[in-house]
Amino acid sequence: MKTLYPLLLAACLLLGPGGPLRAQDRGGAPLPPPPGAPTQAARIELDLDPSTSEAHVQALPADSSVVVLLGRPNRPGGRETLFAFQQYDRDLRLRTEQAVEVPDEFSFVRICAEPRIVYALFGSTRVPGRFLVAAYDARGGQALTQVFETKTARDVLDLKAMDGHLFATVTLNDGQHLTALLLDVATGRLQFLASVYEQLPTQLSFVADAATGRAEYVLTQTNGRKSRLQLKQLTGRGQLVSSEYVQAESDRSLITAQLSPPQDTSTRLLTGTYSLRDPGYAQGLFATDLSAAAVGQSALRFYDFRRLKHFFDYLNPAHLARLERRNERIDAKAQEPQRWRYRLLLHELLPQADGGYVLVAEVYAPHYRSSAYTGSRYYGSGYGGYGRSLPGYAGLPLDLPLGMNSAYGNPRDADGYQTSHVVVCGFDRAGALLWDNTYVLNDVHRRDLEETVRLQSLPDGRLALAYLRDDQLHYKLVDRDATGPNDLAVPLFTPPTGSPYKILDSEPDELLPWFGTRFVASGYQRVRRPGAPDRDVFFLNAVAF
Numbered sequence: 001m002k003t004l005y006p007l008l009l010a011a012c013l014l015l016g017p018g019g020p021l022r023a024q025d026r027g028g029a030p031l032p033p034p035p036g037a038p039t040q041a042a043r044i045e046l047d048l049d050p051s052t053s054e055a056h057v058q059a060l061p062a063d064s065s066v067v068v069l070l071g072r073p074n075r076p077g078g079r080e081t082l083f084a085f086q087q088y089d090r091d092l093r094l095r096t097e098q099a100v101e102v103p104d105e106f107s108f109v110r111i112c113a114e115p116r117i118v119y120a121l122f123g124s125t126r127v128p129g130r131f132l133v134a135a136y137d138a139r140g141g142q143a144l145t146q147v148f149e150t151k152t153a154r155d156v157l158d159l160k161a162m163d164g165h166l167f168a169t170v171t172l173n174d175g176q177h178l179t180a181l182l183l184d185v186a187t188g189r190l191q192f193l194a195s196v197y198e199q200l201p202t203q204l205s206f207v208a209d210a211a212t213g214r215a216e217y218v219l220t221q222t223n224g225r226k227s228r229l230q231l232k233q234l235t236g237r238g239q240l241v242s243s244e245y246v247q248a249e250s251d252r253s254l255i256t257a258q259l260s261p262p263q264d265t266s267t268r269l270l271t272g273t274y275s276l277r278d279p280g281y282a283q284g285l286f287a288t289d290l291s292a293a294a295v296g297q298s299a300l301r302f303y304d305f306r307r308l309k310h311f312f313d314y315l316n317p318a319h320l321a322r323l324e325r326r327n328e329r330i331d332a333k334a335q336e337p338q339r340w341r342y343r344l345l346l347h348e349l350l351p352q353a354d355g356g357y358v359l360v361a362e363v364y365a366p367h368y369r370s371s372a373y374t375g376s377r378y379y380g381s382g383y384g385g386y387g388r389s390l391p392g393y394a395g396l397p398l399d400l401p402l403g404m405n406s407a408y409g410n411p412r413d414a415d416g417y418q419t420s421h422v423v424v425c426g427f428d429r430a431g432a433l434l435w436d437n438t439y440v441l442n443d444v445h446r447r448d449l450e451e452t453v454r455l456q457s458l459p460d461g462r463l464a465l466a467y468l469r470d471d472q473l474h475y476k477l478v479d480r481d482a483t484g485p486n487d488l489a490v491p492l493f494t495p496p497t498g499s500p501y502k503i504l505d506s507e508p509d510e511l512l513p514w515f516g517t518r519f520v521a522s523g524y525q526r527v528r529r530p531g532a533p534d535r536d537v538f539f540l541n542a543v544a545f
Contacts, residue, residue, distance in 0.1 A: 034488040036477050038464075038519075042092040042542035043493055047535070048072070050507075050524045054081075055538045056108060057522045060138055061515040062115035064090040066540065067138060068522075069111060069120050071102075080104050085118065085136040085143055090515070092540055096141040100134045114161040114210065119185065121159055121168070128173060129153045133166065135185050148183055148190045160215075162208040163236050167215055169196075169204055176200055180217070182238040195232055195240040203255070207348065209262040210236065218257050218270070227253040227279040231270070231290075246270065246288070248300055253279040254286065258346050260357055267291050267429040271359050273344050274302060281341040284308075285359070285423075287431030301431050305340055309481055310438040314363075314421040344423070347451060350463075356428045358463065362452055367418040367445050416447040422465065424478050435481040439465050442474060442487070454511050454519060456545065464545045468492070468508030468521055473543060492521060492541055502528040517545040 048055060054071040067087050074080040084099045106122035109131075113119065116139045124130035129150040136143045150170075157178070158169040166183040180196040183189075198204070198219055208215040213236040221228055228247035234240055248254060257272025271287035284304040305311045306327060312320055327338055347360040422439040444452050444467065455465045458477075466475040472489045492508065495501040508523035521541040528534050 033490060034485075036545065037488070037490050038466075038473070038475065038543045038545045040490075040493065040541050040543055042090075044088070044092045044094075044540050045525075045537040046070070046539075048524070048538040049536050050538075053538075054108060055509075055522070056111045056120065057510055057512060057520065057540070058111050058113050058118045059512040059514045059520050060113060060116070060118070061513070063138060064515045065095065065138060066092070066514065066520050067113075067118045067136060068540070069108070069118075069134075069136075071108065083120075083134070085134075087136075087138055087141070088540065090518075090542070092542055098136060098141055098143045100136070100143045101145060102132060102134060106132045109156050110159045112159045112161050112166070114163070117161065117164075119159075119161050119166055121156060121166070123156070131156075131183075133183060133185050144185075146183075146185050146188045148181075148188065150181060150190060150192075153179075153181060158204075158206075160206070160208050162215065163210040163213070165236065167206065167208060169206075171200065178202055178204065180206075191238050193234065193238050195234065195243070205256065205258055205346065205348075207259050207261055208236075212262045212265070214241075214262040216259050216262060218259055218272075220254075220256055222253070222279050225277075225279070226251075227255060227275075229254045229257055229270075229272075231259070244290075246290070246300075248274065248286075248302075252276060252283070252286075252302065255279060255282055256344075256346060257286075258349050258359065260349050261351065264351065267355075269349065269357055269427065269429060269431055271349065271357075271427060271431065272346060273361070276337070276339060278339075280343075281339075282344050283337075283340055285361075285425065285433075287427050287433070289430045301433070303433050304337060305342065306338065308423070308425075308436045310436055310483075311423060313438040313486075314440045345419075345449060345451065347455075350455065350457065352426070352457070353461070356426060356434065359423075359425045359427065360453065360455060360465070361423045361425075362419045363421050363423065364417045364419045364449070366414045367416045369413060369415045416445055417449050419444045419446075419452045422453050424463065424465070426480065437478045437481055437484075439476045439478070440486040441467070442469060444469060454513050456513050456517055456519065458517055458545060464517065466511060466519060466543075468511045468523065470508070471503065471506035471525075473511070473521060475545075477545075492523075492525075493539070500530045504528050504534060511543075514542070519543045519545075 052073050056069040058067045065087055067085055069085055071081045071083050074082050083102045084097055086097045087095045089095050105124050105126045107125055109121045109123045111120045118136045120134045122132040129152055131148045134145045152173050153170040154173050155171045156168050160167045164186055168181040170181055171178055178198050178200055180193040182191040196217055203220040206217040215234045217232045219230045221230055228245055231244050233242045253275045255273040255275055257270050260269040268291040270290050273282035274286045275281055276283045286300050286302050288300045342363055344361040344363055349357040419441050424437045426434040453465050453467045455463050458464055463478040472491050474489045503525050505526040510522050512520050514520045521543055524538055526534055526536050
């Protein structure tokens with residue numbers, strides 16, 4: 001591993017005692033950091049060419065380390081890729097490196113972990129349904145691989161680890177169904193979970209806990225007009241323990257939901273989104289306690305987006321005023337409520353010190369581009385040249401057909417998803433909404449439907465929400481329902497004024513919650529050096545609030 005001017009890096013990252021990196025104004029003087037700005041006390045750089053190498057990061061909060069799966073060419077210009085797990089300590093010092101043999105037919109799919117073991121899943125490019133799992137023991141430093149022949153599985157949608165097993169949500173070769181696989185990494189045995197088998201399109205979430213030996217799935221079932229949820233509880237070995245339905249008795253449909261973690265045996269909070277008539281769009285949030293103690297007592301609680309204090313903070317004042325006047329007319333005439341057309345991506349519920357839970361949900365919509373777009377040198381996608389297609393309401397369409405012409409005659413193709421804002425809600429153990437807040441994002445686009453924002457709980461009860469875009473870390477500190485700024489940001493490492501080095505391109509890849517109040521940020525940067533060729537690096541930054 002080679003690093004670029006390590007002593008200079010250390011000096012730049014410690015601008016004063018624990019000081020965060022500071023932006024420069026036009027005159028070159030450092031601007032003061034925003035209130036509560038995070039510090040970046042550690043950084044490493046790896047010489048990796050993004051066109052020939054790959055790096056996948058997994059944080060391990062249990063031992064305050066981070067593991068990077070590196071794939072590098074065997075020789076310059078060669079097609080064979082050599083993989084290795086590198087483990088770094090809390091100060092991003094290399095602790096161990098362990099090579100792992102991955103045949104050339106396999107390409108990386110997903111990475112996940114349980115407290116001390118990291119699992120990387122690869123898919124065969126030659127044989128459909130063939131997968132390889134590489135497991136790395138972060139305590140002992142050993143690695144092993146196991147090949148699984150599923151024959152009928154196609155795409156892996158989600159992956160979680162529990163007690164040496166992998167629960168994989170997969171689509172089947174028929175392109176019509178979704179199911180789950182249980183992979184025993186030590187023995188190589190695989191099992192299709194027959195109790196999890198649904199027709200597409202459906203939505204699925206699940207939680208798993210090794211201490212209780214339980215995995216719980218939440219599946220959406222719909223007939224096209226109304227939808228309900230089915231909850232299935234399985235043992236750690238995949239046996240079905242119980243199954244139950246949750247549905248609304250009114251004209252509401254339950255779209256998707258998250259369950260509280262199984263290790264909390266005193267409550268079983270289910271919270272998610274519901275719709276009116278059209279099960280494709282959310283009208284608001286619902287919550288209920290499904291624990292045995294609440295049977296016969298706890299009912300579904302519904303919260304229309306309009307009833308949330310901060311949900312519409314993303315609108316400009318004029319737009320918000322028009323919306324409020326429209327709703328006042330609806331109330332005065334006792335008409336049907338305003339129909340919203342939102343889609344929400346739900347994060348797993350986050351336990352709180354007071355016994356309640358926080359739900360974080362990202363509001364997203366399809367994103368469209370013109371055919372003239374050219375993408376990033378790193379990933380083939382970027383931000384330049386994109387138009388906006390924020391979520392609408394009052395019946396405004398979201399799903400434009402592919403290739404549909406805009407009003408100006410330009411062809412527009414869906415190329416991913418755009419997140420407009422993030423809803424943060426606090427619930428008590430019974431599902432009562434205690435507070436809500438919103439984080440308005442800055443034009444965030446992703447090719448795949450995946451979490452954009454990451455969060456950590458702070459010791460004073462606040463939540464730090466953050467995401468990466470270009471060369472900056474954007475964040476918001478949420479203090480229950482208190483209003484706060486949405487435009488706070490600090491740069492990822494850039495050379496100080498007067499340095500002969502210059503960052504030409506920055507393509508952040510991932511921001512992960514780590515341990516305590518820390519995140520780990522990673523991605524690629526291109527560095528210009530006087531009198532030498534430009535240098536591509538993959539970086540890891542420790543970010544602490």
